[in-house]
Amino acid sequence: MACNGSGTGCQSGCYKDDTDDNLTTENKLPADVNGDDNHCRHRTRCLKCKAVEATVFTGGDGGGRFCADCFRSNLYGKFKLAVTSNAMISPTDKVLVAFSGGPSSRVALQFVSEMQLKAQKNYDATANRDRSFPVFGVGVAFVDESEVHSVISAVTDKAVEDIKQIVSNLPPPIKELHVAPISNVYSTKTSDGKEMLKSLINAVGDATGKEDLLSHLRMLSLQKIAIDNGYTKLVLGSCTSRIACHVLAATVKGQGYSLAADIQYADARWEVPVVLPLRDCPLQELSILCNLDSLKTVETFNETSAGINSLISSFVKILQEENPSRECTIVRTAGKLTPFPFNRIPEANADDADLASQRRHKKFNIKPIESLPPESFCPICNSPISSYSNPESSRELFRAACCPSCQYQIVPDEPSSMDQFYSYLPESIIARAKHGNQKWIREKIQDCLLLDDEDEV
Known part of the structure; x- marks a missing residue:
């Protein structure tokens, strides 16, 4: 018998009636056990389809648990939304994808290739009716920086062969691969570009300055490849993680005024406009996708640096480990900066504009640029x-x-x-x-x- 809750502070343990005994897991009714099991299964189900057990867990904004198919769909959806809402790629474009070998550029290449394949299927489906949806062209560019890095030639040759294999295994249409040394920026000035390049880099005493100058020369090299081969857009694999590092590094280096120019989805200040379709995709998610789909990456030039960029990268990595939302928060905060007029792709001329591009511009209210900024x-x-x-x-x-x-x-x-x-x-x-x-x-x-x-x- 129980003490009827008399409040006498009985310590004998008899304060509960037999009918109120706590049920252990073994004594629970089947319905109770099934309820707990259902709750556990619900907590491990994919957030998107809610039908399959989650196998992929991500952090950051929009992070959560997904099944493999939903994870791929979610990541590709971010890419497709960025491309469509910012008019990055039109059917009449010839797109050059900058490939460095890492997860970001590998996924960018894969997604652009998938988008081209879908466009090709749509084009083939309308072959006997209306060919108002031409298929944009895709090329791949790799800038060989072994001239300024202490890399064994055999390692570079292996990397180039791996890149050739990756490009050749992509679905049709065929993608042209352009492999150019970074010294090709000198081709119009002198034939001894390699020595000129080394002398230029050695003339810079600051470690951060050397790294930044090399990055600027890499962009010039990519622009030259694009211009010489008739490409109309340059796709970079810059993701949320890299942009977050750039935001902090640019702030430290006193580049506050120009920071907004580098972190937008599009950048038309270059002769060949640059687009960042993976701006909303963290490196963690891109690496997971590479593992899931066995997307081969290539180890190229990864030299350690004692400059500001390396320190900032390590700092952001620590922040990300403490809070998976840090990178997204940094990029979202910096995104509030007012962009420049050239951070929007100019609208095509009326004679060249296709129907699909016109509908896209109308849907997302993309206004044309009258002229370049002053x-x-x-x-x-x-x-x-x-x-x-x-x-x-x-x-x-x-x-x-x-x-x-x-x-x-x-x-x-x-x-x-x-x-x-x-x-x-x-x-x-x-x-x-x-x-x-x-x-x-x-x-x-x-x-x-x-x-x-x-x-x-």
């Missing part, structure tokens, strides 16, 4: 510059045309070193600096110029 651009990193000054000394003209970050970390201070550094620059960088100087002069004498519709007195 900002000046750094000749080295192509960052927009808020103000531009032109000194009297001709030796300082190039320095004055550069952004403060490049002036501090890349351009030498000593006049003699500056002269050497300038002599090693690719012609494309020098041409941009000259264009900036001419633009500055024109702005200064703008009031004295006659307009086309004005008659001379």
